[in-house]
Amino acid sequence: MPRDESFSFTQLLPDQTATYKSLLSDFKTGDKYMEELLEREIILELKSKFFDLISNERLSFSPSEILLHMTAILKELLKADEVDFYSCQEWKQGMLLEATTRLSTNDGVISTFPECLVSELAEKPYSFIKYPEAMPQHELLLVLKVNEKLKGLFGFQMSSDTLNQLSDRFFNKLSHECNVFIEKVRSLAETMEEEKRYKQLFRVTKKFHSTMDMDAVLGEIISTLREVYPSFTYYLLLSHDHKGYGGLPVKDLEYDSDNLTAMQSYVSGQIQFEDSATEKNSIMYAPLKGKQGVYGVLQVIAPNSLVFPQNEVEFIKLLANTAGSALENAKLYEQSRKLIADLQLINETSHQLNTSLRLADTMKFICGQIIKSFNAQEVGFIMLDEDHDDYSVLQGSTSFFFSKDASRYILRIAKRIKQDMEPLFIGDITSDSEDSSLHFHSIMGVPMIQSGELKGFALVMHEEPYHFAFDTFKLLQSLIHHSTLAFTNSMLREELERMVVTDHLTKLYSRGYLDDKMNLSMLEDQQGAFILIDVDNFKSVNDQYGHQVGDEVLIQLARHIAKNIRGTDIGARWGGEELAIYLPGAPLETGVMIANRLVDKVEKHTN
CATH class of the missing domain: 3.30.450.40 (GAF domain)
Incomplete structure (x- = not known):
């Protein structure tokens, strides 16, 4: 057939389901022109179908899906029984079955190639192998390489007649076209995947x-x-x-x-x-x-x-x-939000300290602020005496600090603060202590220093180790620094108030304070009991033993009064050797009982 008669593959093979085997049987093996023409048309049809694969919008364009369609196309055009594709796996140092036309991979197909064959294919410049001895399951292997590096194989199961009627030139060309197409597919897939990733990055950046x-x-x-x-x-x-x-x-x-x-x-x-x-x-x-x-x-x-x-x-x-x-x-x-919150905390606390609240109310407020802001479990304010030998817990501290167990922590922290005069930030107190039974592990201790003198310290604790952040510790130091002067002034003010309404000798209330409270009680309470106490022969005690001994008699009596009345009751010095007790809301019988009990105790326990 002359070359200018527009011979086409569709004219040679109008029915796509007809086999090349029957077509090739019409030609003699020696008719080189017809062989070349047929092989060229097969390659053209192959490239056409490969192009259709890429342009098919219904495909997801994943390399695995494209390879699956490739094996089907090659099976149809070469009229092979089965076609398998093996991809090169660098880590496994071998080939792994990635796509096949078989319904099941158990139909006599291998899932991996032996390493010896892979090494041989990688080293030698093969583009195809007919009847490979190491792989008798396949009649033909197409070798795919990029820059002399093995990338994959197509394995064909096909009849010897069809295989022998196609030239080596054809298989070289077929291997080349498959190789080029797979690289194009992978390149496009990587481009599309990269586009998808950068769209994702753009979306994530907006969210960030x-x-x-x-x-x-x-x-x-x-x-x-x-x-x-x-x-x-x-x-x-x-x-x-x-x-x-x-x-x-x-x-x-x-x-x-x-x-x-x-x-x-x-x-x-x-x-x-x-x-x-x-x-x-x-x-x-x-x-x-x-x-x-x-x-x-x-x-x-x-x-x-x-x-x-x-x-x-x-x-x-x-x-x-x-x-x-x-x-x-x-x-x-x-950090900016936390800084604002810290400044608000210090400002609010400073404002509260400058109000006329009682010390106990102020301490309760500050303890609440520390628990809320620092997520603390226990907060206590410990005041030391002048010699730093004894301590007292300020009212408003959490209840734990008024228990016996609190002394284990207070004495340990007090010793270190008195020694170094520095704040303490302890992530886990049991790590540097032989006493592993301590319940609270995280501890912050900040000294309260006024005019260079240690007045006491604040103690903040939590049972979890390393619970407090260092930023929290710095904030606590600032808070205590701002609060110490207000604490000291508040205690001095309350001490001065006590001195005004307190008798200097007996430490009981003054008569003026007693009169005020009695007048208020008579307006608000239903009843009340008043006890007037006189020391017999007090003048003779002063004359015989001196006024100093007389003062000691009054002090002893005042101590027993303070021990035997409630916190709401009022013990006062009425004048001279006369003392008084007022019991707001109490009936007369209660007053008589307390008076008799007081006389009995004074007789037994005073000198």
Whole structure:
């Protein structure tokens, strides 16, 4: 047939289901022109169908799906019984079945190639092999290489007649076209995947800059990686305090960690890689850095890889840099909010201290503020005497500090504060103590110093070790520093008030204070009892033993009065050797009972 008669493959083979076997039987093997023409038309039809594959919008354009269609096309055009495609797996040092026309992979097909055959194919410049001895399941192998590097194989099961009627030139061309097409497909797939990833990065960047929540930023990092690289494993190695972040894969980045590569990435701010032959993986460490510093490291583990995939490095690097900037913004925003909250706390506390509240009410307010702001469990204010040998707990402290167990903590902290005159920040008090039975582990102790003199200290505790952050400790110091003068002034004011209404000798109330309280009680209470006490022969005691002994008699009597009345009752010095007690709301019978009990105790227990 002349070349100018527009011979077409469709004219030769109008019925696509007809076999090449019957067509080839019409020609003699020696008719080179017809063989070349037929082979050329097969190649053209192959390229046409390959083009249709790429342009088919119904396909998802995944390499695996394209390879599956390729095997079907090759099976149809070469009239093979079965076609298998094996891809080169660098880690496994072999070939793995990736696509086949078989209904089941158990139909006598191998899933992997032996390493010896793979090595032979990689070393020798084969583009095809007929009747491979090492692989008798296939009559033909098409070898696919890129830059002399083995990428894959097509294995054909087909009749010897069809195989022998096609020339070596045809198989070389067929191998070349399949190789070119697969590389184009993979290149397009990588381009589309890269486009998808960068669209994802753009979307994530918008989310990063639309939130100031660190948990949301970290969660979005992991969510993006899981979506783009579902087979990888990820960890966030963070350098700052965290509380778990809602189950995210977050780890502490510790300076004494055995993971030197992660620490090197954190310190240098550069990407680091670690390949493990024993673990069969490759690990990338990408620093999460902003303009002011590095806030952690993103650890990405690629399984079954000798070297971390280079085409993924740039995307992960951009994601880490974007995330680092977002983390920095969120951290700065969080710090600014905390700073504002700290200033509000100090301002509100200072304002409260400058009001005319009683000391107990002020202490209760401050303890409540510390518990709320620092998430503390126990807060106590301990005042020391002039010699620092004894202490007292201010009213308003939490109830624990008025128990016997509190003395174990108070005495231990008081000893260290008196010795160094410095604040104490203890992450776990049991770590430097032989007493492991202590219930509270995290302790902050801040001395209350006024005019260079130690007045006492504040004690803040929690049962969990390392519960308080160092920023919290600095804030507590500032708070106590602002409060100490107000505490001292408040105590002095209340002491002065007590002195005004208190008899200097007996330490009981003055008669004026007693009169005021009795008048108020007669307006508000239904009843009350008044007891007047006189010391018999008091003048003779003064004359015989002196006024100093007489004063001691009154002091002894006043002490018994104070011990035998309630906190709401009023003991006072009526005048001279006369003392008085007023019991608001009490009936006369109660007054008589207390008076008789007092006479009895004075007779038995005074000198």
